[in-house]
Amino acid sequence: MLKKIAAEFFGTFWLVFGGCGSALLAAAYPQLGIGFAGVALAFGLTVLTMAYAVGHISGGHFNPAVTLGLWAGGRVTASAVVPYILAQVLGGIAAGAALLLIASGKPGFDAAASGFAANGFGAHSPGGYSLLSALLIELLLTAFFLLVIHGATDKKAPAGFAPLAIGLALTLIHLISIPVTNTSVNPARSTAAALFQGGWALQQLWVFWLAPVAGGCLGGLIYRFLLQSKGE
Numbered sequence: 266m267l268k269k270i271a272a273e274f275f276g277t278f279w280l281v282f283g284g285c286g287s288a289l290l291a292a293a294y295p296q297l298g299i300g301f302a303g304v305a306l307a308f309g310l311t312v313l314t315m316a317y318a319v320g321h322i323s324g325g326h327f328n329p330a331v332t333l334g335l336w337a338g339g340r341v342t343a344s345a346v347v348p349y350i351l352a353q354v355l356g357g358i359a360a361g362a363a364l365l366l367i368a369s370g371k372p373g374f375d376a377a378a379s380g381f382a383a384n385g386f387g388a389h390s391p392g393g394y395s396l397l398s399a400l401l402i403e404l405l406l407t408a409f410f411l412l413v414i415h416g417a418t419d420k421k422a423p424a425g426f427a428p429l430a431i432g433l434a435l436t437l438i439h440l441i442s443i444p445v446t447n448t449s450v451n452p453a454r455s456t457a458a459a460l461f462q463g464g465w466a467l468q469q470l471w472v473f474w475l476a477p478v479a480g481g482c483l484g485g486l487i488y489r490f491l492l493q494s495k496g497e
Contacts, residue, residue: 269345270352272323276315277356280327281457284308286364288382288447305439308448313432320428328451329353329474334411334481338489340418350453357457365461376461383458383466384449384473392444396472399446403476404483406438407450411484412492421494449473450480 287307291299299307316325324341326332329350335341341349361381368374383389386399394402416422417430435450442448449455455473459466 266345266348269323270348272319273326273349273352274356274359276319276323276325276327277353277453278360279315280308280311280451281357281360281454282363283311285361285382285454285458286367289364289368289379301443302440305436305443305448308439309432309434309436312435313428316428316431323349325428325431327353327356327453328477328481329453330407330451330477330481331411331414333478334407334483334485335414336485337482338411338415338485338493340415340485353453354456357453358460361457361461377464379462380447381458381462381466382447383462384447384455385466385469386446386472389465389469390445391447394445399472400476402442402445403449403473404480406442406448407477407480408484408487410434410438410450411481412488415485415488416492419493446473450477452477 284304284307287299288304291297292301292304312325312327315327319325324335326335326349332341332346332349332353336343336346365376365381368376368379380389386394386396390399413434414427414431417427438450439448442450452474455470455477459470459473
């Protein structure tokens with residue numbers, strides 16, 4: 266279990282450091298900014314690379330909604346849920362702290378004013394989308410993310426390709442939803458950014474736990490009872 270927890274910690278660290286780091290440091294860099302598409306790709310690449318690196322150790326969740334969705338889908342034991350989620354949240358916070366130290370090296374940087382790549386709705390949505398829009402998109406995208414994860418890791422799926430499918434799915438998710446919520450589908454990622462933004466992001470954080478967790482569990486249950494082959 267210790268190795269599994271360590272794998273989840275480092276995997277989530279990499280996801281937050283790479284994904285949020287690209288949004289915070291590189292998305293709008295003068296003349297060379299990578300934009301929404303670059304940030305979406307960065308999030309997908311973090312999951313793809315760490316799934317290959319440590320997925321064989323812990324399963325490569327890096328996300329409380331994934332852990333709970335896999336539990337709902339019958340793929341994870343209840344005893345692993347809390348240790349995995351704690352490791353994921355702590356890994357995300359550690360990555361946020363590292364990003365704060367790096368970003369603070371630029372004169373005039375202010376974590377609160379920058380938004381710190383936090384998730385939000387209403388006035389804090391990149392496109393001004395409502396609370397209802399945020400809840401729906403986070404729930405639906407996390408549900409489909411879990412369908413992809415369950416299907417790609419099914420015993421009958423082609424071996425060795427799961428990280429590619431999962432990483433590309435996360436890229437697609439970000440391409441769809443960055444304008445709506447800045448894309449969460451991951452409470453650990455949202456918590457890390459909200460803690461260092463320190464204001465409105467903490468007030469809105471409940472949405473980015475509730476919707477992804479509900480969506481993850483929904484996706485897990487759909488795959489388990491509607492799509493999974495009998496006898497598995």
